[in-house]
Amino acid sequence: xxxxxxxxxxxxxxxxxxxxxxxxxxxxxxxxxxxxxxxxxxxxxxxxxxxxxxxxxxxxxxxxxxxxxxxxxxxxxxxxxxxxxxxxxxxxxxxxxxxxxxxxxxxxxxxxxxxxxxxxxxxxxxxxxxxxxxxxxxxxxxxxxxxxxxxxxxxxxxxxxxxxxxxxxxxxxxxxxxxxxxxxxxxxxxxxxxxxxxxxxxxxxxxxxxxxxxxxxxxxxxxx
Numbered sequence: 001x002x003x004x005x006x007x008x009x010x011x012x013x014x015x016x017x018x019x020x021x022x023x024x025x026x027x028x029x030x031x032x033x034x035x036x037x038x039x040x041x042x043x044x045x046x047x048x049x050x051x052x053x054x055x056x057x058x059x060x061x062x063x064x065x066x067x068x069x070x071x072x073x074x075x076x077x078x079x080x081x082x083x084x085x086x087x088x089x090x091x092x093x094x095x096x097x098x099x100x101x102x103x104x105x106x107x108x109x110x111x112x113x114x115x116x117x118x119x120x121x122x123x124x125x126x127x128x129x130x131x132x133x134x135x136x137x138x139x140x141x142x143x144x145x146x147x148x149x150x151x152x153x154x155x156x157x158x159x160x161x162x163x164x165x166x167x168x169x170x171x172x173x174x175x176x177x178x179x180x181x182x183x184x185x186x187x188x189x190x191x192x193x194x195x196x197x198x199x200x201x202x203x204x205x206x207x208x209x210x211x212x213x214x215x216x217x218x219x220x221x222x223x224x
Contacts, residue, residue: 008070008132016060021139022146028131032124040116046123053126062133070133071126078121085117086110137161163219167212174204 011017016024031049038045057067086106095106131140138158145154178200 008066008129009136010060010062010066010133012061012134014060014134016056016134019134021135022143024131024135025140025143025147028127031127035123035127036120038120040113040120043119046119049123050126053123053130056130057133060130060134067129067133068126070129071122074125075118075122078118078125082114082117082121085114159219163215166215167208170211171204171208174208178204 035046035049038049054064054067057064087104087110090107090109092108093105094108094111097104097106135143141154141158144157145151
């Protein structure tokens with residue numbers, strides 16, 4: 001099956017693509033450090049960071065939709081991690097929310113820090129997306145190894161990346177086989193019930209887990 005959607009790399013002959021992958025990795029790491037060391041109140045600096053990344057994306061011709069949409073994937077996790085920030089900092093009270101017997105006070109300082117955490121995290125993810133859109137994953141791993149990352153770690157990352165492709169391919173084949181054996185229900189007149197489909201889906205997940213475990217065992221013994 002075509003698993004091109006798993007590979008974020010966008011082929012192009014732009015000057016950004018032609019840069020040495022070690023230079024690009026060093027730039028991204030330095031950019032992330034600079035973003036996280038910038039004071040939260042320095043919003044013009046954050047805006048300049050964003051404009052710089054967008055300019056790089058335009059020069060690389062990777063497509064703004066892919067460039068921005070892939071960076072949004074990490075936002076739910078960032079929101080969950082930063083959810084407690086607005087009410088753990090003292091400041092001018094803006095909103096008071098009662099949750100059962102607790103009283104949650106949201107302050108202006110807390111909201112400012114919350115926005116700063118989101119901005120920093122998003123810019124960091126956007127920089128990483130810029131790297132993977134313009135550099136093949138294998139070259140990213142090579143750059144990590146050239147910067148002194150242990151070979152055991154880089155080999156594990158590369159093996160996991162390839163293993164994910166195998167698992168997704170196997171899962172897609174199972175879904176295709178299920179769709180070939182059953183029809184979509186049409187107002188309850190055709191196909192199986194929702195509970196039957198839920199049971200089949202659960203069985204597919206269990207089967208995929210067992211296949212994953214079996215494959216990992218075979219890979220482990222092959223590497224001994």
